[in-house]
Amino acid sequence: MATQLENEAPFIERRGNSSRAPIARERRQFANSHDALSPDARELASAIDQYKLEHRRRFITYEEMHSIITSLGYRKV
Template sequence: MSQGLETPTESNVDLPTEAFVERRNYAVQHRSPICERRQFANSHEELSPDAAELGQAVDEYKLHHRRRFITHEETLRIIKSLGYHK
């Protein structure tokens, strides 16, 4: 039926030894994917103890919930979890 077309065989097709390179293989990488880069990693040093506690609680919340930014409701929830009330 199809004249002039060859079916691929091992002799006429160069196949790579690995068809797909998995670049997301975390075991091979030099650093762990769980480790996040923190913009303000040591910014709590100059804060008052209460503000440093709040900053640490916010950072822990963000890491635990895998969130870079949090809403005002989440901030309020964190503040209340530290024992503050209106």
């Protein structure tokens, strides 16, 4: 009686060493997502992206977002 492992296809290694290594660059999930924004929204989005890069954060807290917004000069009226 054949076991489950004998019936499965062999593992194929697809991570071969390529002599043409890709150029190291930052991988952005949404590279052009700021294009359709208003100028003010684009400024905020860019400031948040810059904060994330400087602090090596993928996600930020509301407190961090608040500090970014106030650093841009926005105040509660």
